[in-house]
Amino acid sequence: MAKYLISFPSSAMVIPEGEFQAVVDASHAVIAQAQAAGVYVFAGGINESIAPVKVSADGSVAEGTYPETRRIEGGYTILELPSREEAVAWAAKIAAACRCDQELREFMYDPMS
Numbered sequence: 455m456a457k458y459l460i461s462f463p464s465s466a467m468v469i470p471e472g473e474f475q476a477v478v479d480a481s482h483a484v485i486a487q488a489q490a491a492g493v494y495v496f497a498g499g500i501n502e503s504i505a506p507v508k509v510s511a512d513g514s515v516a517e518g519t520y521p522e523t524r525r526i527e528g529g530y531t532i533l534e535l536p537s538r539e540e541a542v543a544w545a546a547k548i549a550a551a552c553r554c555d556q557e558l559r560e561f562m563y564d565p566m567s
Contacts, residue, residue, distance in 0.1 A: 455534050457495060457561040458541040463528040464502065466554040480551035481529075488533055488544065495532040502527050532561075 469477050488494040506526070508516045519526075531548060535541050538560065545556040 497531040
């Protein structure tokens with residue numbers, strides 16, 4: 455089985471006032487379904503109030519990011535699924551719950567996992 459990253463940037467999630475809790479409840483319900491189905495690996499949002507840093511091999515820490523990753527934010531879900539078709543189906547469930555399109559990416563095979 456492959457692991458899939460299902461994600462969206464914060465700016466994609468435009469929720470009408472008064473509907474935030476409904477979106478939270480719907481997204482939690484989808485995650486509960488994924489857990490019950492045994493395909494859940496991880497889900498969460500980037501804490502955008504804490505600035506990212508780069509950590510070198512010697513342990514030194516520098517403020518900032520690589521230019522290509524400056525805007526990593528939003529919500530992320532990782533599921534382990536038997537097919538891309540199932541990944542698309544789960545991404546659609548998350549899109550409906552979060553009320554925004556989701557990006558779908560497949561992780562490369564990892565013989566260590």
